[in-house]
Amino acid sequence: MTKIPAGLERRREDLALITGHGRYVDDLRPAAGRPPALHIAFVRSPYAHAEIGQISLDAALALPGVVAAFTSPELASTMRPIEGATIPGSKRPERRPLAIGKARYTGDPVAVVLAENRYLAVDARDLVDVDYEPLPAVIDIEAALAPAAPLLYEEFGSNVGLVAKVEGGDIEAAFAQADRTLLLRLVNQRLVPGSLETRACMFDFDPESGQLTAWLSSQSIFRARETLANFLGLDKSRIHVQNADVGGGFGAKNAFLGEEQVTAALAMRLGRPIKWIEDRTENLIAQTHGRGQISYVEAAFQNDGRLLAIKARTVGDIGAFVAGVSPAIHARTGLMLNGPYQVQAIESITLGAFTNKAPTNAYRGAGRPEAAYILERVIDRIAHVLELDPAVVRSRNFLPPDVFPYRTVTGVQYDSGNYQAALDRLLELGDYQGWREKQRERRASNSDKLLGIGLATPIELSGDAGAAPGPREAATVRIRPDGTLLVQSGVSHNGQGHFTAFAQIVANTLHVPAEQVEVQMNDTALPAFSIGTFGSRVTQMAGSVVLLAAEAVREKALQVAAHVLEAALADLVLEDGRVFVRGTPAHTVDLGTLARLVEEQPTLIEQEPPNPVNGAPIAGLAAWRSFAAEGASYSSGAHLAIVEVESETGNVSILSYVAVDDCGRVLNHYLTEAQIQGSLAQGVGQALYEEVVYDEESGQPLTATLMDYALPSAEQIPDFVTDFVETPSPFNPLGAKGAGEAGCIAAPPTIVNAVLDALAPLGIATIDMPLKPEKIWTLIQSARQGKLAQHELAFPEYFTRHTQQ
Incomplete structure (x- = not known):
C-alpha cells in the first residue's frame, strides 16, 4: 500500500482552501426558498461563580432587528440535560445547555438573543x-x-x-528491591485547542417535512x-447533518457543550x-480546554538505570462541569504509564477536581501526552541522578521486539513495536554523539x-477496540x-488529508489512475458511518474499511469479467481500469462496461444487503463494508531536541529537532509527515509558550485574547527533520497505526529534557512548562546566587483523604 499513484503526490483537498474558495459554516446560506438565517448570540456570565438573579431582556428586545431573546430559566429549564460519558x-x-440558578465559570451562558444579523445580535447581547x-x-x-474550598x-x-x-x-516488592527512588512534581498546564476556525453551526427545520x-x-x-x-426528541432519520469545510478541531469539536443544542432547538x-459563529474570546474562555494536571510521581530504580516501579498521584482539572469524556x-494517564x-x-491514583473554570475535554493526544510527560521526565531524571547517558538508560529499559503482543502491568494490550530501532535511527540521523561532543x-x-x-521515546495509543455494539466504521x-470510482465514507474531514488517503487506497486496490477516484464524506446521508475523527484513528479504521470495500467490489468486478470474457477468475488480470485474460491482453473489458452490465443485469453479481445504518439499498457494482478492529x-517514536539557553535572558532557541516515528505501515509519507509536523508545532507551543491563566482570586481568565494567549508563530517553530520506521499493526488490514498526535505527545518532554540538560551544571533539576524566559532567567539567577529553593516533596494528604472517602 505504500505506492502513491500519479496525481496523489500532493493533497487533492487543498486547492479550494488555498485559493480562497473554501466553504466554512459562516460562508453558508440557507437553501433557496428559505428565509435568511437569524444569528444567535449568548449572554455570558462575567463572574466565575455567582448566583443568577433577575435577567432583563427589555433593552435588547427594543433594538430594531432583534427577533427574540430568552433567559436561561425560561429556555433551558424545559430542555433535556446534556448527555455524556461516565466511567x-x-x-x-x-448540566443544562444554559446555566440555571448559578454561573460556575466566567463565560457560562445565561441568556440568548436572536437578530437579523450577527452585529445586531452582539449589540443586543450587551444590552441584556x-x-x-x-x-x-x-x-x-x-x-x-x-x-474548606468553595x-x-x-x-x-x-x-x-x-x-x-x-x-x-507488586508495588511494595518493587520498591523494596530498588537501589534508589526519586520523587517529582510535574505540571501539564491548561491549553487552548486554538483551531483556526472557532465553533460554528447552522440549523434549519422544515415543519412540513x-x-x-x-x-x-x-x-x-x-x-x-x-x-x-436525543436532545430534541427527533428520530435521527429526520436529521441530516453535513460538515462544511472545517478549520481544525484538535479534539474540542468532538462534543456539543450546549450552544449548538440551543441553536437547533430555537430553529x-x-x-x-x-x-451561530463563536467569536475568538468565546472560543478562548468557553470552549473546552485541554490538559490541566498536576502529578506527584515516585519512581523506584536500580543503579544501572533500570526502572522498576512507579507510584503516581495525579489531580486533573475537570473545570465547571463534565464535558464529553x-x-x-x-x-x-495512569493506564498509559507503562510506556515503551x-x-x-x-x-496510580487520579483525582478529578471541579473548578470555576471552563471545562476540560479532549485535546490532541487526550491523556497520552500527560502520561508520556511523566514517564519521559522520570527516565531523564534517573539518567541525570546516576550520571548515565539518557539514551543508554532508555535502551536498558525498552521492551524487546520479540515480546509483542504484550500486555502491560496496567492491563493495556500492545499490538507491536520496535522501540530500539527508532532510537538507533534517531541517534544516527540527529548526530547525537556529535552534539554531545x-x-x-x-x-x-x-x-x-x-x-x-x-x-523522549513515548508511545501513542490510536484506533479503538470496537467494544461498542454495531459498526465502528463503514464505507x-x-x-x-463511466469507469470512475466513488468512495463514500462516514468520516468528518478536518483537514488531515483523508480525501487523498482514501483515493490512494482505492486507486491502488483497483489499479486505476488517481484521477478516476472521487471521494465523498462529511454527510450523514451517505451509505457510510463513522464514530468520528479523533484519536489518530481514521487511517487505520476508516482507511481499512475503504480497503475492504474496494477489495470486495474488485472481486465482484472480476466475477462479472470472468462471465464476459469466458475465463477463469484465476486467469484474469486487472490493470489500468481494464480486465484482461493473462497472456492475451487484447481480450479485455473495462470497469465502466462491467458497471453498465451489472445495471442491466443485476443477477450477474450477488447483491449487497441494505446498508444497516439507514436501510438504503446498495445497488450496482458496489460494496458496503464495516469494520471494528x-x-x-x-505507535511509538524517538525524538531529539537540541536547544540553546541564553543565561543572560533565559531565552530558549531550538537549534535542531529530529523525530523518528513508528506509525505502522506508512501509506503516504507526505500526509504522515504533515501530521507529525503539525502536532510537533503544538507540542512546541505547550513546552515553550502556551498556558491558560486565570486570576486566582476573581477567577477571571487572563488569556481571553490571542494577544494574551501565546500561540507560537511560524517564526518560533523550528525546521523539523522527520523519518520513519515501520512495525505494522496486526489489528487492521492496512497495518497502519496513528500518527496525528505523535508530535504533541513527544515534543513537550523532549524540549523540557533538553532545557534541563542545559541547566544541569547549575544544579537546576526541575522546571514547569511553559518554559518562559523570565522563569528560566529567575532560576539561573537563583542558582548563581546559591539560592535555589529546596522543596521536600511528598504525596499530598488530599489523595489519602479523598480516596478513603
Missing part, C-alpha cells in the same frame, strides 16, 4: 441586564480539594468529580446527529434557519549560551458506468 468513580452533575450575586471561586485544582456542587459534599485507580504488579438540516464544524457528524436526536421553535481522559519500558509495578566543548569554554540535548465503494494500536 466508574466519576460524578456527573446535571443580569443581576448576579458573586460567590467565592476556586481556581487552583489542588486548592479545590481542600476541606463547592461547585453542594450535593456532592466536595469538589471531587473523579477517583480513578490503576494498579498492576419534519426534517432538521444541520451544517456543522464537527469531528463527528454521526455523533452530532445522535446528540441532536425548530421559530421556524427560521439560525446560525473528560473523566476518561484524566483516568487514562519494562516496568514491574505501577500504582559540542556540549562538552561549550561547557569547557564557560559560554553563557548553554547547550542542552533532550530525548461504500462503487464502480460507475480487534484492538487498539500503539
Whole structure:
C-alpha cells in the first residue's frame, strides 16, 4: 500500500482552501426558498461563580432587528440535560445547555438573543441586564480539594468529580528491591485547542417535512446527529447533518457543550434557519480546554538505570462541569504509564477536581501526552541522578521486539513495536554523539549560551477496540458506468488529508489512475458511518474499511469479467481500469462496461444487503463494508531536541529537532509527515509558550485574547527533520497505526529534557512548562546566587483523604 499513484503526490483537498474558495459554516446560506438565517448570540456570565438573579431582556428586545431573546430559566429549564460519558468513580452533575440558578465559570451562558444579523445580535447581547450575586471561586485544582474550598456542587459534599485507580504488579516488592527512588512534581498546564476556525453551526427545520438540516464544524457528524436526536426528541432519520469545510478541531469539536443544542432547538421553535459563529474570546474562555494536571510521581530504580516501579498521584482539572469524556481522559494517564519500558509495578491514583473554570475535554493526544510527560521526565531524571547517558538508560529499559503482543502491568494490550530501532535511527540521523561532543566543548569554554540535548521515546495509543455494539466504521465503494470510482465514507474531514488517503487506497486496490477516484464524506446521508475523527484513528479504521470495500467490489468486478470474457477468475488480470485474460491482453473489458452490465443485469453479481445504518439499498457494482478492529494500536517514536539557553535572558532557541516515528505501515509519507509536523508545532507551543491563566482570586481568565494567549508563530517553530520506521499493526488490514498526535505527545518532554540538560551544571533539576524566559532567567539567577529553593516533596494528604472517602 505504500505506492502513491500519479496525481496523489500532493493533497487533492487543498486547492479550494488555498485559493480562497473554501466553504466554512459562516460562508453558508440557507437553501433557496428559505428565509435568511437569524444569528444567535449568548449572554455570558462575567463572574466565575455567582448566583443568577433577575435577567432583563427589555433593552435588547427594543433594538430594531432583534427577533427574540430568552433567559436561561425560561429556555433551558424545559430542555433535556446534556448527555455524556461516565466511567466508574466519576460524578456527573446535571448540566443544562444554559446555566440555571448559578454561573460556575466566567463565560457560562445565561441568556440568548436572536437578530437579523450577527452585529445586531452582539449589540443586543450587551444590552441584556443580569443581576448576579458573586460567590467565592476556586481556581487552583489542588486548592479545590481542600476541606474548606468553595463547592461547585453542594450535593456532592466536595469538589471531587473523579477517583480513578490503576494498579498492576507488586508495588511494595518493587520498591523494596530498588537501589534508589526519586520523587517529582510535574505540571501539564491548561491549553487552548486554538483551531483556526472557532465553533460554528447552522440549523434549519422544515415543519412540513419534519426534517432538521444541520451544517456543522464537527469531528463527528454521526455523533452530532445522535446528540441532536436525543436532545430534541427527533428520530435521527429526520436529521441530516453535513460538515462544511472545517478549520481544525484538535479534539474540542468532538462534543456539543450546549450552544449548538440551543441553536437547533430555537430553529425548530421559530421556524427560521439560525446560525451561530463563536467569536475568538468565546472560543478562548468557553470552549473546552485541554490538559490541566498536576502529578506527584515516585519512581523506584536500580543503579544501572533500570526502572522498576512507579507510584503516581495525579489531580486533573475537570473545570465547571463534565464535558464529553473528560473523566476518561484524566483516568487514562495512569493506564498509559507503562510506556515503551519494562516496568514491574505501577500504582496510580487520579483525582478529578471541579473548578470555576471552563471545562476540560479532549485535546490532541487526550491523556497520552500527560502520561508520556511523566514517564519521559522520570527516565531523564534517573539518567541525570546516576550520571548515565539518557539514551543508554532508555535502551536498558525498552521492551524487546520479540515480546509483542504484550500486555502491560496496567492491563493495556500492545499490538507491536520496535522501540530500539527508532532510537538507533534517531541517534544516527540527529548526530547525537556529535552534539554531545559540542556540549562538552561549550561547557569547557564557560559560554553563557548553554547547550542542552533532550530525548523522549513515548508511545501513542490510536484506533479503538470496537467494544461498542454495531459498526465502528463503514464505507461504500462503487464502480460507475463511466469507469470512475466513488468512495463514500462516514468520516468528518478536518483537514488531515483523508480525501487523498482514501483515493490512494482505492486507486491502488483497483489499479486505476488517481484521477478516476472521487471521494465523498462529511454527510450523514451517505451509505457510510463513522464514530468520528479523533484519536489518530481514521487511517487505520476508516482507511481499512475503504480497503475492504474496494477489495470486495474488485472481486465482484472480476466475477462479472470472468462471465464476459469466458475465463477463469484465476486467469484474469486487472490493470489500468481494464480486465484482461493473462497472456492475451487484447481480450479485455473495462470497469465502466462491467458497471453498465451489472445495471442491466443485476443477477450477474450477488447483491449487497441494505446498508444497516439507514436501510438504503446498495445497488450496482458496489460494496458496503464495516469494520471494528480487534484492538487498539500503539505507535511509538524517538525524538531529539537540541536547544540553546541564553543565561543572560533565559531565552530558549531550538537549534535542531529530529523525530523518528513508528506509525505502522506508512501509506503516504507526505500526509504522515504533515501530521507529525503539525502536532510537533503544538507540542512546541505547550513546552515553550502556551498556558491558560486565570486570576486566582476573581477567577477571571487572563488569556481571553490571542494577544494574551501565546500561540507560537511560524517564526518560533523550528525546521523539523522527520523519518520513519515501520512495525505494522496486526489489528487492521492496512497495518497502519496513528500518527496525528505523535508530535504533541513527544515534543513537550523532549524540549523540557533538553532545557534541563542545559541547566544541569547549575544544579537546576526541575522546571514547569511553559518554559518562559523570565522563569528560566529567575532560576539561573537563583542558582548563581546559591539560592535555589529546596522543596521536600511528598504525596499530598488530599489523595489519602479523598480516596478513603
